[in-house]
Amino acid sequence: MKRLLRHSLFLASMGVVGAVHAHHSGAMFDDTKVIELTGVVKEFQYTNPHSWLLVDITNSDGSVTTWGFEAEGPSTLMRAGIRKGDLPPGTPITIRGNPMKDGRSGSAWIDAVVNGKTINPRNGFAVIPAAE
């Protein structure tokens, strides 16, 4: 709880409401909309400057659409407690994001629920100091 509180306080002090995009502006995402999808992990591309979590979503007609959710790179995800090995292919996931404005199945990753646990990539910007 203390750690979560520190995260919240830090994010508030940083003025971080939306994502901090490492190498581009957020112009392509619609931050007025939030989508929530449930599917399975197809691939976790754990890369700089951005990581991409690919999630297969089964549509009502039985077809499958792959959605890409963008987060920060590995060091920020590590700080958020999200490791590549946590999300192997086939992992069931419910995930939220701000969708692309242009209709493609891409999104800025907000948070997700995996095995009953909520994970939030943006928590990786919290500054947890080393012990002196």
Add this chain to the structure above:
Amino acid sequence: MTELKAAARLSLFGILLVAADALTAQEDWLAKDANWNEHKTRLQAFGERFENAWELYTYLQETANGGNALTWEDMPKPAYDWSGVYTRTGGGLSFDPDIRANETTAKLTEAGASARQRKIDLITSTGGEYDPLSDCRPPSFPRWATEPFLHEFVVTPNQTWLMNEMVNDVRRVYTDGRAHTLPEDAYASANGDTIGFWTDGMLVTHTTYLISGQYQRGTQPDYSDRVDVVERWKKVDGNTLEADYWVFDPVNLSEPWYTRQSWTQLANDDDLLRLRYWDCRENQNNDILEKNDGTSQFSDFDFIENDAAVSTDEDVKQAAE
């Protein structure tokens, strides 16, 4: 009458003492404590005493009697042990960490204010911009100070390396007494040319030969290729590095811009945190195109078979042709 004269002399002596103390104190390291607003005002005023960054740097060097050379025996001392993984302490992406990123404390020239207004107008009308970082060009200095990812710092007797995970960016500070690159050999680059000296556990630097850029994405000001910077780095406690920044830019700034930058050593008990290679080409999904309206867009996702057929964005369709 004699008593009155004596009292006047005493008063004058007192005023001189206070004035001398104030001048000296302006040059001292001032803590970011409860009196920070007052301290910051004094450090800003101190910078304004100088016409340019080089004049400030040489003044600091002269008052430090040239500084003191370090040896390898000094390296384990707390002042010089900058080991560990750091990140920016706070302030988001604002060059002045004391204010929000959509504000500025810079004293801008007319040209500087106009340039900032153009950025504000673009973002108001389009919702974003294209950032040169998008193809992994370096943020350049002094924007370097605002990047929020991991950093490592290495002090050696003759050089200090200031490393930013973003685009594998390393600033080298030469503290072996060498001069700047000679003007006839110099050219502008993202991090320029930095020399420095040590005094009382502080690293004082001067950086010049820089390219133009912006202090940060969004509505923060621009700097020109005539920008140069004096920094004064200090390890203020076991896990915090701070640095005074005086930025001089005759094109965009009417006065030097003083800010206090800070980096915190992160907890890393499991040793999982480390700086990782940063290359936009490692993942196709990070390929960004510059749109005709001056904003940015993903060009071609690897998880979509035909982006141009799905996207409503004419720039995406055009890029696919």
